[in-house]
Amino acid sequence: MPVWCKNATIKLNGREWQKAEGGKIVEIKRLWCSGDVVELTLPMHTFFNKWAENSRSVERGPLVYVLKIGEQHKLVKNPGYPENYGGESFYEVRPTTPWNYGLIESDKQDLDKQFQFQAGSQTSLYPWNLENAPVSIKTKGRRIPSWQIYNDMAGPLPFSPTYRIEADAREEEITLIPYGCSTLRIAQFPVLQK
Structure with a gap:
């Protein structure tokens, strides 16, 4: 089991x-x-695992969930580079939606209430992308304005618990999808104090 x-x-x-x-x-x-x-x-439940800087991953059953982030794919020319260095061109993927969210500290007993699981009505022949993710989790988060892109990546992960004063006061509904359905991934979330 x-x-x-x-x-x-x-x-x-x-x-x-x-x-x-x-x-x-x-x-x-x-x-x-x-x-x-x-x-x-095999009944599934939502649970956390601790990672770098005391962050949390959100998991349900065998799946790790990540923030659903809008993606913009842009073809970049890379003349003169051999195949083992990426070749003559590659796709650059950039976020089109906010990604710098922290999760609100929660009581471990109420995780299934705070993280609402939703199964899609239909399964696509190719479910491993943003549009066709077969399952998702809805929850609340707050943006952390000081957590920004650095060197074309998500900057250093804020240490948890992050204090409320460092986060946007507004709670927003965020959607989490399975790790394999995304290209851009925030899988380790800072935790905001209540």
Whole structure:
């Protein structure tokens, strides 16, 4: 059972056989018959992991979520460069929407209330981009004006907890999508004191 699942359910032929904690191996010993069906239900919950500068990542089940950032792709000519240095041209990707958000400090008991999971109504044949992300999480954040682009990257991550005075007073709804659906990524968020 994966570590991220608190309480899995195993059914055999439509009947509950066992509940199991995450991070354990469950062995099913029985005489098997043709047509037997094993169902495994792995409920997901939202949780944090700590990273650099005491920042937090937002995770749900096996997925890491990142801020949904608008992207502008621009072809840049790179004459004379060999293929192993990027070749004659490359695409530069720049943000078109704000990205410097901090998450508001929260009670660990209420994470599923603060981070509202949403599943899309349809799954695209190619879900790994901003437009077709099959799942998302809505939450609230505040911009941190002092956290700016530096050397064409997100500048140094502010240390958490970041005090309210350093952040914009307005809470904004932000959308988080799976890591693999984005090109520009903020996956480690500063945390703002309540």
